[in-house]
Amino acid sequence: MNIQHYKHSTKRILVLGSGGREHALAWKFARDIGWKNVFTAPGNGGIPNSHLLNIQDFKAVKDFCEWQQIGMIFVGPEQPLAEGIVDYFKSTDIQIIGPDKQAAKLEASKIFAKKFMQKYGVSTASFHVFNHTADAKNLIAEKQGNLVIKFDGLAGGKGVFVCSSVAEAQEVLQKLEQSYGKNVPFIIEDKIQGDEVSVIAFTDGRSIKTLQPSQDHKQLYEGDTGPNTGGMGAYCPVDLAPEIMADINKNIIAPTLKGIQTEEMHYKGVIYFGIMVKDGKSYLLEYNVRFGDPETEVLLPALKTSLWDIGKACLQGNLSEITMTFNPGYFVDVVLVSGGYPGRYEKGKLINGLKDVNDDIIVFHAGTKSENGQILTNGGRVLNVVAHAGTLEQARSKAYEAVEKIKFDRMYFRKDIGMRKNYELKMDN
Numbered sequence: 110m111n112i113q114h115y116k117h118s119t120k121r122i123l124v125l126g127s128g129g130r131e132h133a134l135a136w137k138f139a140r141d142i143g144w145k146n147v148f149t150a151p152g153n154g155g156i157p158n159s160h161l162l163n164i165q166d167f168k169a170v171k172d173f174c175e176w177q178q179i180g181m182i183f184v185g186p187e188q189p190l191a192e193g194i195v196d197y198f199k200s201t202d203i204q205i206i207g208p209d210k211q212a213a214k215l216e217a218s219k220i221f222a223k224k225f226m227q228k229y230g231v232s233t234a235s236f237h238v239f240n241h242t243a244d245a246k247n248l249i250a251e252k253q254g255n256l257v258i259k260f261d262g263l264a265g266g267k268g269v270f271v272c273s274s275v276a277e278a279q280e281v282l283q284k285l286e287q288s289y290g291k292n293v294p295f296i297i298e299d300k301i302q303g304d305e306v307s308v309i310a311f312t313d314g315r316s317i318k319t320l321q322p323s324q325d326h327k328q329l330y331e332g333d334t335g336p337n338t339g340g341m342g343a344y345c346p347v348d349l350a351p352e353i354m355a356d357i358n359k360n361i362i363a364p365t366l367k368g369i370q371t372e373e374m375h376y377k378g379v380i381y382f383g384i385m386v387k388d389g390k391s392y393l394l395e396y397n398v399r400f401g402d403p404e405t406e407v408l409l410p411a412l413k414t415s416l417w418d419i420g421k422a423c424l425q426g427n428l429s430e431i432t433m434t435f436n437p438g439y440f441v442d443v444v445l446v447s448g449g450y451p452g453r454y455e456k457g458k459l460i461n462g463l464k465d466v467n468d469d470i471i472v473f474h475a476g477t478k479s480e481n482g483q484i485l486t487n488g489g490r491v492l493n494v495v496a497h498a499g500t501l502e503q504a505r506s507k508a509y510e511a512v513e514k515i516k517f518d519r520m521y522f523r524k525d526i527g528m529r530k531n532y533e534l535k536m537d538n
């Protein structure tokens with residue numbers, strides 16, 4: 110094993126990011142090593158020990174770590190990973206959990222990811238790569254517009270278009286042209302209409318250890334309608350038929366690990382499999398190279414194993430020795446958003462009732478700020494209300510009871526988190 114010496118405290122961690130995901134990460138680390146050893150940047154109004162920092166400025170992050178004697182960094186969002194924050198810290202004595210820039214292309218480039226999947230036999234929808242909008246005309250006609258168009262780069266969840274007609278597909282191409290010009294890299298892939306599940310895992314580059322299967326709720330309105338958002342809620346575990354989990358392991362996770370090993374990727378962090386299941390078969394829609402938000406807000410409360418130990422094992426390359434254990438029962442997260450989100454919304458609204466929420470509810474903050482002892486809204490997604498109970502039904506009603514106590518002007522939330530039928534995942538049809 111690689112023994113290194115650190116001048117920095119190896120028992121202090123910096124979580125990078127500002128959402129509910131980062132609040133959950135910091136909260137989980139704090140259970141292992143205490144809040145005084147957990148720093149977050151830039152954080153938000155609810156995360157203790159939040160520090161305003163521009164996390165795209167890697168030098169500033171390094172200076173902060175040196176000043177606070179922080180020995181380890183956990184990166185929440187994709188942007189710094191795609192821009193090479195892990196590569197930057199390789200030459201320092203500060204350890205960082207995450208993939209390097211090359212491995213982060215699994216998320217940052219849909220074309221890179223699809224070619225990787227193809228090369229290593231990862232089950233995924235058939236696809237074609239294009240570098241010019243005009244070249245896609247024939248395929249669109251042939252498929253009668255029933256296809257999925259994916260812009261190649263990071264687009265903050267706004268680069269994927271599921272189409273149902275030629276006119277719709279052509280409109281998407283026009284939009285891509287307007288934003289990026291005619292020479293724009295993109296993918297067209299087969300549309301698979303099934304049920305989705307997220308499998309989030311850790312890797313040290315040698316093995317992959319999964320957390321519980323989870324599901325988010327991307328669309329704004331009940332019944333999965335309306336515009337896409339960052340996520341309106343999540344729950345775990347998803348009751349996956351064992352045959353389906355076996356299929357995911359065999360045809361998605363195992364070949365991915367083979368690829369990471371063969372390519373000798375520097376990958377010590379989180380790998381997220383976005384999966385579609387149809388007729389008993391699973392297809393990988395995408396990789397993310399970090400935790401999902403809001404899935405993290407249920408997965409980490411459900412995780413019994415120390416995140417600190419998992420993080421260290423990822424860095425040291427002995428993740429295979431870690432046993433993942435989970436709290437029994439179900440976790441539900443209802444996201445409270447500002448009225449108008451994901452479009453225009455107002456900020457600075459006073460949030461009432463946080464203190465009235467029962468002790469067994471966890472409220473992870475997202476777009477909030479703390480001012481003169483009060484908590485104000487400061488973003489689109491404002492709070493995550495997380496409940497735990499023996500059944501999904503009970504967890505849901507506990508979460509919604511707690512939501513009733515919290516109030517801010519124009520607060521909105523979905524009332525059907527965790528209520529999907531998921532026929533394809535259960536295989537009992």
Ligand SMILES: Nc1ncnc2c1ncn2[C@@H]1O[C@H](COP(=O)(O)OP(=O)(O)O)[C@@H](O)[C@H]1O
Nearest residue numbers: 234257266267269271298299300301383394395
């Ligand atoms: N091949 C596909 N068939 C059907 N729906 C798809 C397909 N690929 C993506 N989608 C839908 O589009 C959403 C976003 O696609 P994804 O690849 O996860 O990109 P991103 O999260 O980067 O926007 C998915 O969650 C899924 O609902």
Ligand SMILES: [Mg+2]
Nearest residue numbers: 266383394395
């Ligand atoms: Mg996705």
